[in-house]
Amino acid sequence: MTSSYDLIVIGAGALGTFHAYHAAKAGKRVLLLEKDRYPIGATVRNFGQAVPSGLAGRWFDYGRRSLEIYRDIQQETDISVRQNGTIYIASDVDEWTLANELHDRYQQIGYVSELWTKAQCLAKYPTLKPDYVVGGIYFPQEMSVEPEQMIHRLIAFVQQKYGVDYRPGSVVVDAQSTASGATVTLSNRQQFQADRVIICSGHEVRLLFPEVLAQAGLVVSKLQMLLAEPVAGLDLPGNILTGLTIRRYESFQECPSYERISVNTPEHLAELKKWGIHILFKQATDGSIIVGDSHEYAEATQAEDLGYHTQDFINDLMLAEARRIVTFPLTVRKTWAGFYSQTKNEIFEHSIDSNIHIVTGIGGKGMSSGAGYTEHNIQQWLK
Known part of the structure; x- marks a missing residue:
């Protein structure tokens, strides 16, 4: 039946x-x-x-x-x-410009955001490296x-x-x-x-x-991510996104200065951009820290070509950039690849x-x- x-x-x-x-x-x-x-x-x-x-x-x-x-x-x-909020950390003048422009746009439509000075970012997240931080844009209502x-x-x-x-x-x-x-x-x-x-x-x-x-024009994105071991006394509330994220996410692409900035990727970020890497941190409830991620692409009908493995050199690129941003030790517990489909x-x-x-x-x-x-x-x- x-x-x-x-x-x-x-x-x-x-x-x-x-x-x-x-x-x-x-x-x-x-x-x-x-x-x-x-x-x-x-x-x-x-x-x-x-x-x-x-x-x-x-x-x-x-x-x-x-x-x-x-x-x-x-x-x-x-x-x-x-609900611990989201912070985007700007690491240079261009990223800080985009953060300011996004803040202005969200003020116009009533979506709460706060521009944080370098000192405010370091006060909230003291394990950020001072020489990385120019400022930040914070969204208190966002969640993980x-x-x-x-x-x-x-x-x-x-x-x-x-x-x-x-x-x-x-x-x-x-x-x-x-x-x-x-x-x-x-x-x-x-x-x-x-x-x-x-x-x-x-x-x-x-x-x-x-x-x-x-015939749907679907593309599969392969992401590599890491889980780092908990660090005693470390508190990383909310979603922590960084300069490469500002250079990547759609909302920043709508900012007036994005087109000018997007064609001038700093040389030290070129290899990271090649592999679609931007660095995010999210601390789990057990204290471990998710770090990532990278992006490789293939047609959905040929997704096998992306492989099931993770590539150590991509993980090493992510870890090197993460260590340029934070002072706490990143001891890898496990790595994995994620896959999702997308379309233009x-x-x-x-x-x-x-x-x-x-x-x-x-x-x-x-x-x-x-x-x-x-x-x-x-x-x-x-x-």
Whole structure:
């Protein structure tokens, strides 16, 4: 017998699970299917930083709303959200110029930001190297989560609070429209029926509608990241982003001086820029410190070419730059590679028909903006 739902979501990463959350909260019967025993993709391999300040266009608006959603859920159950803010540390005059211009822009639209002097940055973060710091721009409302905990706690919450039917280890091999909606078929031939299906498959492009995804312009980004051992007495609250981040993130690219500054990368940053490296720090609740990251790219249909390994010389580049920024010891506990899909068109949204929809390729914006974006998607469906 085929079980029936209002919505089936395929993929239980942040994008899929937040779709399930918003639909179930609106009273819909939701089935959430995950091919692995638990999510192991981009959602658990990132910094766990919710930083709308780095986003542009509608993604900033989704990010701003995401902060409210995170706050609302955290008030009901602990999904590891902490509101400790975000600081971008400018290391030279150009980066400080961009920080000032972004501050001016956010003042105009009512998004709280504070310009910090070098002395203020060092007072808050005394392990920053003084010769690195020119100043900073701080966003007190921004948040962080524990990436290896958040999604599991969120899934448990949507099950317990809203009755989402979550089925891990469910590999969907087919999705077909029917007269009354859509039917999905698992690898074990079990079938489920729903009015609508949303596919949030991350960088998996071969299981469902491979011919569509092959033409989607999707690119996979491979990121290398490190986890450093806790340091006694070290307190690094919030999300700490640095000069290379200012030179990279979309919000700074909208600043008046960005075009001039972007063509004049300092020579000592050229090799880092070649590998898409910018340095971020995020201290976990156990005191360990996530450090990263780098970016390598391949077409989604050729993602294997990126390799499953991490490259020591990239890790060494990141560690050398990190040690140029902070004074505390960085003793590596483990390293890993993360993968996410992205597209030049911000995200890949495609309707197979009125019943089956693909949503993927959100890039590095998922943790910061996914909660708000998926709310908008579900609201459009419910209209």
